[in-house]
Amino acid sequence: MANLAIDSASQDLLFREAHSAHRFTDEPVSDEAVKAIYDLIKYAPTSMNMQALRVVLIRSDDARERLVRQMIDTNKEKTSSAPLVAIIAADLDFHDEMPRLFPHFPQAKDIFFAKRDDRVPHAVSSATLQLGYFIVGVRAAGLGAGPMAGFDVDGVNKEFFDDGKHHAICVMVIGNPAEDAYHPRLPRLEYDEVFTTV
Amino acid sequence: MANLAIDSASQDLLFREAHSAHRFTDEPVSDEAVKAIYDLIKYAPTSMNMQALRVVLIRSDDARERLVRQMIDTNKEKTSSAPLVAIIAADLDFHDEMPRLFPHFPQAKDIFFAKRDDRVPHAVSSATLQLGYFIVGVRAAGLGAGPMAGFDVDGVNKEFFDDGKHHAICVMVIGNPAEDAYHPRLPRLEYDEVFTTV
Numbered sequence: 001m002a003n004l005a006i007d008s009a010s011q012d013l014l015f016r017e018a019h020s021a022h023r024f025t026d027e028p029v030s031d032e033a034v035k036a037i038y039d040l041i042k043y044a045p046t047s048m049n050m051q052a053l054r055v056v057l058i059r060s061d062d063a064r065e066r067l068v069r070q071m072i073d074t075n076k077e078k079t080s081s082a083p084l085v086a087i088i089a090a091d092l093d094f095h096d097e098m099p100r101l102f103p104h105f106p107q108a109k110d111i112f113f114a115k116r117d118d119r120v121p122h123a124v125s126s127a128t129l130q131l132g133y134f135i136v137g138v139r140a141a142g143l144g145a146g147p148m149a150g151f152d153v154d155g156v157n158k159e160f161f162d163d164g165k166h167h168a169i170c171v172m173v174i175g176n177p178a179e180d181a182y183h184p185r186l187p188r189l190e191y192d193e194v195f196t197t198v
Numbered sequence: 199m200a201n202l203a204i205d206s207a208s209q210d211l212l213f214r215e216a217h218s219a220h221r222f223t224d225e226p227v228s229d230e231a232v233k234a235i236y237d238l239i240k241y242a243p244t245s246m247n248m249q250a251l252r253v254v255l256i257r258s259d260d261a262r263e264r265l266v267r268q269m270i271d272t273n274k275e276k277t278s279s280a281p282l283v284a285i286i287a288a289d290l291d292f293h294d295e296m297p298r299l300f301p302h303f304p305q306a307k308d309i310f311f312a313k314r315d316d317r318v319p320h321a322v323s324s325a326t327l328q329l330g331y332f333i334v335g336v337r338a339a340g341l342g343a344g345p346m347a348g349f350d351v352d353g354v355n356k357e358f359f360d361d362g363k364h365h366a367i368c369v370m371v372i373g374n375p376a377e378d379a380y381h382p383r384l385p386r387l388e389y390d391e392v393f394t395t396v
Binding site: 003004005006007009010011013014015016018020030031032033034035036037038039040041042043044045047048049051053054055056057058059060063097100101102103124125128129130131132133135136140141142147149160169185186187188189191194195196197198 | 201202203204205207208209211212213214216218228229230231232233234235236237238239240241242243245246247249251252253254255256257258261295298299300301322323326327328329330331333334338339340345347358367383384385386387389392393394395396
């Protein structure tokens with residue numbers, strides 16, 4: 001594509017040939033791989049540099065079992081068997097870090113975000129934006145990502161965030177895609193259905 | 199970084215060397231460039247393939263003036279002068295397309311999304327995720343993106359979406375970054391502040 005600056009191999013790996021992955025090989029996903037992903041995608045922007053994304057890596061059998069119980073039936077098997085499962089969450093107290101993360105306007109913490117109800121939509125928005133970056137980052141590491149919204153959100157929040165200060169937005173399976181990892185591509189909207197000009 | 203599969207030039211262009219851009223050269227951004235960006239990022243996943251992202255490209259002087267009036271003061275100048283400005287919005291009636299976009303479960307349209315109040319958070323979440331992909335896509339085209347949350351959301355919705363069926367989530371300036379395009383990089387959270395293991 002003449003109007004793009006990244007090479008076609010990267011275009012394919014990140015977008016064109018990438019699919020949400022549902023089956024994986026047995027190869028583990030190391031903490032080093034996850035660190036490399038974060039070290040790449042942490043630079044992408046968030047509103048007022050909020051960075052509300054928080055991630056829980058499920059490494060123990062006990063945590064895996066507790067998470068599987070919260071998934072809808074069609075998501076249980078892959079959540080049980082994937083090399084790595086992560087809970088993607090929003091930190092509802094992200095504002096505590098703002099004096100450090102947004103140092104030219106530290107008052108934002110108290111002016112805009114003193115009330116929890118005011119913070120929640122911003123926390124979810126920031127973490128959701130970063131979820132997009134994270135999916136791209138998993139692919140940039142040559143791995144497959146299977147983001148899932150089909151789980152009991154209140155159940156996951158209660159089970160994994162008993163401080164009441166986090167909100168789960170996604171559960172993601174991560175690993176090396178198996179040969180039968182993908183469902184057929186679903187339709188995408190045409191450019192003219194998404195873009196208008198005024 | 200040994201654990202990544204994309205080349206360092208792509209890592210730099212998309213993430214490491216990329217910044218939100220605030221000043222641009224006069225070079226225009228063609229519709230062809232925008233189409234190339236969408237043709238890349240349209241493949242990235244959304245929950246239940248919702249694809250609630252909608253984009254309004256501001257090409258006329260009149261529309262530009264109407265938008266500038268809705269921006270907070272610190273965002274007015276760049277919104278006035280950038281080669282291209284886009285309103286990134288969520289289609290609150292995204293469910294109308296689900297029988298086509300999610301054909302193996304067309305009933306989702308009526309079972310989950312019949313009520314507007316139930317649709318709004320899903321529409322905003324889907325469009326926000328796609329905003330993340332779009333920012334990466336603008337960079338993949340070798341352009342700079344300046345996403346802004348500082349505007350009167352109700353004002354933009356009223357001015358540009360008088361059908362009441364869309365919700366603006368971001369205004370973005372797009373162009374070729376000028377030499378003084380960037381502010382200094384703000385701090386990023388460390389890996390151990392974002393990731394926990396259970």
